[in-house]
Amino acid sequence: MTATMIKEFRLPDLGEGLTESEILSWKVAVGDTVTLNQVIAEVETAKAVVELPSPFAGTVAALHEQPGTVVEVGKPIVSFEVDDAGISNGNGAPVAGGTSADGGSDDADQASPAKREPNLVGYGAVVEHSGRPARRARSQQQPAGPAAEPVIPQRAEPAAERPRSTPPVRKLARDLGIDLEQVSGTGPGGLITREDVQAFTGTTEAPSAPVSQEGRETRTPIKGVRKFTAAAMVASAFTAPHVTEFLTVDVTATMELLARLKGNKAFEGYKLTPLTIAAKAVLVALRNNPTLNSRWDESSQEIIQFNYVNLGIAAATPRGLTVPNIKDADQLTLRELSTALTELTETARAGKTSPADLSGGTISITNIGVFGIDAGTPILNPGEAAILALGAVRKAPWVVDDQLAVRQVMSLSLSFDHRLVDGEQGSRFLADLGAILGDPAMVMTMI
The missing domain is CATH 2.40.50.100 (RNA polymerase II/Efflux pump adaptor protein, barrel-sandwich hybrid domain)
Incomplete structure (x- = not known):
């Protein structure tokens, strides 16, 4: 029985x-x-x-x-x-x-x-x-505990199928006090988009955000990704002694290579951007500068150097900054790396990045150039020895063979943990990276 x-x-x-x-x-x-x-x-x-x-x-x-x-x-x-x-x-x-x-x-x-x-x-x-x-x-196994006898309510009718939407859209709807059951989706297969929710607010009186009595302040609870990121950045900034170095590079040859690859049938259907090439260049430069792919272990008083690269990519999402990483990125071809970057970005923006993809990174890139920024002083992702900020690619006057010419240039900003990485090591890595982006053929001298 x-x-x-x-x-x-x-x-x-x-x-x-x-x-x-x-x-x-x-x-x-x-x-x-x-x-x-x-x-x-x-x-x-x-x-x-x-x-x-x-x-x-x-x-x-x-x-x-x-x-x-x-x-x-x-x-x-x-x-x-x-x-x-x-x-x-x-x-x-x-x-x-x-x-x-x-x-x-x-x-x-x-x-x-x-x-x-x-x-x-x-x-x-x-x-x-x-x-x-x-x-x-x-x-x-989880620790066992005394089993409390729950109050069992009467059986309810099965819930109707929930409207199709992404986590960021559902959060937006919650913040605006909107019931997605009342919103019509215009996306593929009836998917409710951010625009659908915003359009719905024009026909519905949504509750206002929490404000002070004077109505001059808006207060948002610090929780979730934002709370975690803030704590991690504070811990990193006050634990690891940051050093930041800058290098501006003529990347005209890289941009020409990118244009040729986009027209190559072998790369048809792949999304290629300056980030794709820069990420590959970072992986190559690490071969000659492995100290930047390491971690300071305070508990054992050891420096752990990784023989693999889990490449972190900073991603701005509706919930805040996350840094998912591509596992064993050093083993990927350029096409495989392109696919991994595309999937990582789309997953992060949809709020579907798994905890496993957010842990175990060894070095990171933040692409501030997409916001039109040239340079900055990025804060290390906790537990990593270095982070690279990619600036915007801009046309600028540049001296070529003693002649002034208009070239495409990019600024690189490298922050590193000075406990792990000496100034010479950081400088050599940045110089190698600049050499590759300035002349992609230089890769042949480094592999």
Whole structure:
């Protein structure tokens, strides 16, 4: 006879010690039947928007938090009514024979390794191809806690399909107090766009932003990505001794190369920009200047030099600045790098960057040139030894063979951690980078 019981799902740590997340929306309602790893909610951490998969197969018994609520890691957010087949522990591991999900042993601990289905965000159930959930190592399990008996409301009708939109658009709608159910989408397949929401405000009286009594100030809570970025930048600025060097380069030859590549059939369909070429140049220059691809480990009092490059690209998003990185970028061809940069940018702007893509970077680039800026003093991404700012490409008078000519020039701004990188090392890296961008054929002397 199959037994049923109520199991709680507690909010997991979705990446590198994050302590809280905001519930953006529920994808299920009380009374819905869910399957293992089915997406049940969308939450925003300090780094990214993440979809939560269900660690149980069963029926939604209670939703403990409302959308817009900031919840601490470890707090119950949803309860399920499950039977023996749908029971798993807090990390999504199964419990055989109806054993409590908060502890005990099961046969899966003894199961032989098998090829498994990947889970969605790194904490949920791992499923073998046989269809049976497989238990993770006990050292990775969530701490068990006393199971509170949730108040189970009456079964509600299943929620209607939610209007299609991107996370930034949903946030804009929340900020303006607009119900997306009332907005008609004009994007592909009925997708609701930012313009649709803004147009809707013209026909609807939206509540004003929080202001002071005098109406002379607007206050916005500091949370999410903005809060995380601010804390990280303060920590970096007051931990690592920053040094910034500048170099202005005649990049006419690089821009000519870019124009030729865009007309080459081998690069048809690829998005090529000055950032694409500069990123490849950084990867080449690092081969002769590996100290810039390293990290200061205060706890062990060691300098860790990486033999791979996870290239971070600063991205301005509606939620604030993020720096996702391209894993093993040094192993990519120019076409592969172009694809990776395009995907990284589109994912970041849509607010879908995963916590894994925001961690583990080794060196970063910030492209301030897209805003028409020539130079700056970028702050290091925490844990990295260097960051490069690319300035705008401009036509300017330049001396070529003792003759004045109009050339295309770019300013490079390199900030580095002076604990790790000496002035000579930083200067040589910047000089190599300038040599490549000034004459792309110089790559042949560096590889």
